[in-house]
Amino acid sequence: MRVLVTGGAGYIGSTAVAILQERGYGVTVLDDCSTGHFESVASSARFITGSILDSKAVAEALTDCGAVIHFAAKSIVGESVEKPDLYHEVNVNGTRNLLSEMARLGVVKLVFSSTAATYGEPEVIPITEESPTKPTSPYGTTKLAVDQMITAESETGLAAISLRYFNVAGAFNSKSGWIAERHNPETHLIPNLLRASAANPLKVFGKDWPTADGTCIRDYVHVVDLIEAHILALENLEPGKHEIINLGSGGGYSVSQVIDAAAKVVGHEIPTQITARRAGDPAVLIADISKAKKVLGWTPTRNIEDMVGDTWKSQNAFASK
Ligand code: UDP
Numbered sequence: 326m327r328v329l330v331t332g333g334a335g336y337i338g339s340t341a342v343a344i345l346q347e348r349g350y351g352v353t354v355l356d357d358c359s360t361g362h363f364e365s366v367a368s369s370a371r372f373i374t375g376s377i378l379d380s381k382a383v384a385e386a387l388t389d390c391g392a393v394i395h396f397a398a399k400s401i402v403g404e405s406v407e408k409p410d411l412y413h414e415v416n417v418n419g420t421r422n423l424l425s426e427m428a429r430l431g432v433v434k435l436v437f438s439s440t441a442a443t444y445g446e447p448e449v450i451p452i453t454e455e456s457p458t459k460p461t462s463p464y465g466t467t468k469l470a471v472d473q474m475i476t477a478e479s480e481t482g483l484a485a486i487s488l489r490y491f492n493v494a495g496a497f498n499s500k501s502g503w504i505a506e507r508h509n510p511e512t513h514l515i516p517n518l519l520r521a522s523a524a525n526p527l528k529v530f531g532k533d534w535p536t537a538d539g540t541c542i543r544d545y546v547h548v549v550d551l552i553e554a555h556i557l558a559l560e561n562l563e564p565g566k567h568e569i570i571n572l573g574s575g576g577g578y579s580v581s582q583v584i585d586a587a588a589k590v591v592g593h594e595i596p597t598q599i600t601a602r603r604a605g606d607p608a609v610l611i612a613d614i615s616k617a618k619k620v621l622g623w624t625p626t627r628n629i630e631d632m633v634g635d636t637w638k639s640q641n642a643f644a645s646k
Contacts, residue, residue: 327351327389328559329432331377331423332396333370334361336493336506337438337548341394342370343499344552355386356397360508367501377419383426392434392562394555395423398468401512402442402605405464416467417474424478435475436558439487439569441544441610443469451613454489454569461605472569479567486558491544491573491612493551495632496639505639514580515545515636518587521596529580531602540580542609544573547627547635557621573612574625583629590633 328345332338333354338361342352346369353371356363366372375382377397387393398416399405405412420437427435442465443458460466475485494515496505506516514527521527532539554572578586584595617623 326391327353329353329355329386329390329393330396331355331386331393332361332398332438334358334363334365335396336504336508337551338396339365340497340504340548341396341552341555342366343497343501343504344549345556346370347500348556351389353386353388353390355382362507365504367499376415377423378415380422380426383423384430387426387430387432390432392436392559393423393427393432394436394438394559395420396438398438400464402462402464403512405462405467406605409463412463412467416464417470420471420474424474424483427483428478428481433483433564434559434562435483435485436555436562437471437475437485437487439472439489440465440468441489441491441571441573441612443472443489446607447610450609451575451611452571453613454571454616476567479565482565483567484562484564485567486562487567487569488554488558489569489571489612490551491546491571491610493548494545494636495547495549495627496635497549497552498635498638503639503642505636505643514543514583515587515633516640518584518595519591519633519637519640523596526596526598527584528600529584529597530600530606532599534602534608536579536608538579538581541606542577542579542611544575544577544611545583545629545632546573546625547632550625550627554617554621554623557623561621568620570617570620571612571614572617573614575612575614577609577611578629583633586629587633590630590637
């Protein structure tokens with residue numbers, strides 16, 4: 326089967342493209358390269374440069390495809406607060422356009438890249454798929470709106486699974502080299518702490534949180550485990566059904582614990598500086614992943630050392646080029 330991967334030039338999307346190809350799937354990528362990197366995609370994939378808002382580009386990209394994995398989106402929480410209209414336009418209207426073209430062309434299988442940001446500040450940990458959805462950013466609001474749009478669409482026959490990611494990390498050593506996070510600016514903890522130096526220490530956003538060591542706790546999942554779940558989702562789609570499934574590891578690490586794990590991986594202390602809390606950060610986010618285990622038969626197998634270690638190896642490989 327040929328799969329359309331929207332946003333296939335981004336960090337998670339390009340990892341999906343490489344793994345799908347290694348599993349024998351044909352792949353078409355639709356990406357406007359606004360944040361992704363064209364060179365992250367192997368030339369054996371069909372590449373359409375265009376936006377999900379462009380019906381013509383979407384229709385062209387859907388040619389011969391039996392399913393869609395939809396990653397294309399604006400995805401920075403802070404930016405979404407500054408530019409809510411842009412987030413609504415790309416994430417909500419772009420997906421509306423994609424769903425309309427899929428319906429028109431008879432493509433009825435969809436795996437959607439959703440997010441834990443749809444839940445907002447949790448009342449109970451771990452977070453299940455039944456937890457209240459009260460997003461605290463326009464990013465989370467737009468992703469929740471898309472999940473609801475997909476539920477409505479499934480009532481007319483679409484087979485869909487939304488995967489709600491917690492903190493995705495790590496890198497993939499594909500046949501054509503490392504695929505890793507290359508955001509600009511980079512806001513994520515693991516790539517940032519690996520670039521920290523005495524002159525530029527890692528900023529730890531608050532040590533006064535209500536957690537055992539005072540730093541925030543997150544649920545980190547390796548990008549390769551995450552993509553395994555997408556392929557299982559693709560293989561478990563049922564017509565007329567929309568499942569929403571959390572993807573994390575089911576356990577949490579504090580920022581200080583991630584820093585300690587990284588120090589072990591790189592063999593020296595990570596220079597840090599405690600700063601004020603970052604706006605919008607909840608204290609603790611941990612996923613309940615029992616539904617992913619039950620519905621998809623998925624269990625993540627890579628730990629925090631793997632995530633830090635693979636990010637480290639990929640950064641060294643890029644630096645030596
Ligand atoms: N964090 C930090 N310094 C950084 C980046 C992140 O202390 O330079 C903290 C952040 O406050 C959060 C955790 O690390 O508690 C994970 O943040 P990240 O941006 O990686 O992912 P998010 O949880 O925002 O999706």
